[in-house]
Amino acid sequence: MSEKNILAYFKSPEEAQSAAKKLQALRIVDMSIDRFSRYPGTELYGSGLPFAGDMVNLSAATYGTSMSGESSAIMAAADPSSSGMSDGGQGEITGRDILLTIVVQEDCFDRAMKIVEDAGGMA
Template identity: 85%
Template sequence: MSEKNILAYFKSPEEAEGVAKKLQTLRVVDMSIDRFSRYPGTGLYGSVLPFAGDMVSLSAATFGTSLSGESSAILAAADPSSSGMSDGGQGGPTGRDILLTIVVEEDSFERAMRIVEDAGGMV
């Protein structure tokens, strides 16, 4: 039997977890919940106090926080909005930054889609 996948976006991990529990009644092959951001890495950590000499990078100065990965900090510093000459015009992911990835058997696909959409997931 073939499989189908669903990528559903939610506003909070709790919303996605609620849908994941409901989907357990179906023939789910694989499922995961992840948060994504504009920059790769494990995310942000700590607040930065530039007047206290706590500024470690350009991205720390412009975004008000330090990024946990070196690659992420480099990408953030290279962003057009970091220079102050542009807002970048694209913005980051806002609102729906939780991704529920579902792989189901083909005969359960329509029901899984209904469960996701009824719970407010964006497919």
């Protein structure tokens, strides 16, 4: 039997987890929930305190937090929106930064799509 995949975008991890629980009743081959960002490796690890001399980089001052990866911090600092003079015109993420990836048997595909849409996902 063949398989199909679904990439579903959610606004919160809780929405995606709710859909994942309901999808367990179907014949799921594989499933994962991930958060993605415009910058690679942007796990945030705390806020800097610029007034206390704790500003690690420009992204800490601009976004109010430091990023775990040096490359992502550089990319965030170089973004036109960091200066406050531009929105960057990059087409920001629309609030759906949680990705539920599903691999399902073909005969369960339509039911899986319905579950995703009912849970608030966008596929």
